[in-house]
Amino acid sequence: MLTSLRIQNFKAWKDTGAVRLAPLTVIFGTNSAGKSSLGHLLLALKQTALATDRKRALHLGDANTLIDLGTFKDCLYGHDLSSTLGFELTWNLPKTLTFRDLHEKRTPYSGNALSLSADLKADKKEQPEIQGFSYDLRNGSDRVVAIDHVLNGGGRWVLNSKYRFVQAVGRNWPLTEPEKFYRVSETSLSRYQNAGFLTDFALETERMLAGISYLGPLRNHPQRIYQWSGDTPEDVGQRGELAVAAILAAEQDGRKLNKGPRKPTRRFAKLIAEWLTDIKVINSFAVVPVAEGRKEFEVLIKTQAWSPEVKITDVGFGVSQVLPALVQAFYCPPNSTVWMEQPEIHLHPQVQSDLADVFISAVHASQDGKARNIQLIVESHSEHFLTRLQRRIAEEQITPSEVAIYFCRNTENGAVLESLDLNLFGEIENWPTDFFGDQMGDLSARTIAAQRRKLQGARA
Numbered sequence: 001m002l003t004s005l006r007i008q009n010f011k012a013w014k015d016t017g018a019v020r021l022a023p024l025t026v027i028f029g030t031n032s033a034g035k036s037s038l039g040h041l042l043l044a045l046k047q048t049a050l051a052t053d054r055k056r057a058l059h060l061g062d063a064n065t066l067i068d069l070g071t072f073k074d075c076l077y078g079h080d081l082s083s084t085l086g087f088e089l090t091w092n093l094p095k096t097l098t099f100r101d102l103h104e105k106r107t108p109y110s111g112n113a114l115s116l117s118a119d120l121k122a123d124k125k126e127q128p129e130i131q132g133f134s135y136d137l138r139n140g141s142d143r144v145v146a147i148d149h150v151l152n153g154g155g156r157w158v159l160n161s162k163y164r165f166v167q168a169v170g171r172n173w174p175l176t177e178p179e180k181f182y183r184v185s186e187t188s189l190s191r192y193q194n195a196g197f198l199t200d201f202a203l204e205t206e207r208m209l210a211g212i213s214y215l216g217p218l219r220n221h222p223q224r225i226y227q228w229s230g231d232t233p234e235d236v237g238q239r240g241e242l243a244v245a246a247i248l249a250a251e252q253d254g255r256k257l258n259k260g261p262r263k264p265t266r267r268f269a270k271l272i273a274e275w276l277t278d279i280k281v282i283n284s285f286a287v288v289p290v291a292e293g294r295k296e297f298e299v300l301i302k303t304q305a306w307s308p309e310v311k312i313t314d315v316g317f318g319v320s321q322v323l324p325a326l327v328q329a330f331y332c333p334p335n336s337t338v339w340m341e342q343p344e345i346h347l348h349p350q351v352q353s354d355l356a357d358v359f360i361s362a363v364h365a366s367q368d369g370k371a372r373n374i375q376l377i378v379e380s381h382s383e384h385f386l387t388r389l390q391r392r393i394a395e396e397q398i399t400p401s402e403v404a405i406y407f408c409r410n411t412e413n414g415a416v417l418e419s420l421d422l423n424l425f426g427e428i429e430n431w432p433t434d435f436f437g438d439q440m441g442d443l444s445a446r447t448i449a450a451q452r453r454k455l456q457g458a459r460a
Helices: 035-050 197-210 243-252 268-278 317-331 349-364 383-394 439-459
Strands: 002-010 013-015 024-029 085-099 109-122 128-139 142-151 157-160 212-215 284-289 296-302 337-341 375-379 403-411 414-420
Touching (some): 002 035, 024 035, 024 383, 035 085, 035 212, 035 337, 109 197, 128 197, 212 317, 243 268, 243 284, 243 296, 268 317, 268 349, 317 349, 349 375
Parallel strands (some): 024 403
Antiparallel strands (some): 013 414, 109 128, 128 142, 284 296, 403 414
């Protein structure tokens, strides 16, 4: 689970500053304020880690990748090719990382959180080139070991650390440039007798990035027939196109979850059906095969208890739009992060409110008797979602420490992410100006206009 993020000189962001990320993080803001760019960088890092080319420092994308960011110049704040794109990520490890230096008689190095920071600049061909990266292994608030892999003043790659690297006999060759933005090359590692733990750092980075999924604001239209041949999708897809396949795969795996502590366990499909009913989108929901032994499935729905059962294509658009958000919130693997844009789109205000309950449940849910420890980062424009979230904090169904809320706005010096302070009563103590528009201004203007028209009517 990501616990903090900082981005510099990326798209609308000159510097985000240190951003605390909670199990349920919600980002509000005006259109084109830079909210989505935060998630786009994470996707670019993920697709770089997945790429086979280890020499590519940052995979900006193409038609076949998770995200296409265009050119490196397009990515840089102010399109300034002389600037440095920097980022820092901190995340909790799913289990304690421990390693021992056989050249030291001391207790093993052991930590439960890892930080990675990296800097990239444009090379002569205007392509991203790594300038250096750093790892910081921590145990709680205590630093265990920090490693910098950077260029020295003479333009040679070095490893800087209080940890004492021991050179292997007969291997006094210079270090080579890093692989991608986070990995010390195999050639460099082989120079030392005790640098193998850096491979573990790289593997933990890949594990964290592999656990990031994204659901965009535009989701596919519902279909009369869904194809599924027994595969297990990684997620529901960026447009929710694999939501039905995910339900079927989870059922095939016998996955069982609950809605939170002390709640009954349900099979996956039943859990999703219950949530769709609880938020009053429909009365019943089922995914069934068209015929025995076929790979074609249809989604059947009853909108009311007395209504006939119909296909998902024959009901309102909202069902097909909210379904991927519900499925991904509970389908994503334990210890993973889901970035969602506008999950409330096409939903009635009441359902937008109920969606907050779904997400609170998702971050508290257990799978097969174990806490899932998943994280949801949600971009939203819904004041109804926020109001319900505030209410649940006041009702002690989720704590302020489990929630982070931000307001994103544009300034002359780039986008700014303002943290909103929630107290134990669910109150926002630093409510931003025009957070959801000028409501008081609209009310005042309407009252004045009504009085004016009444006076005109009285004179007529």
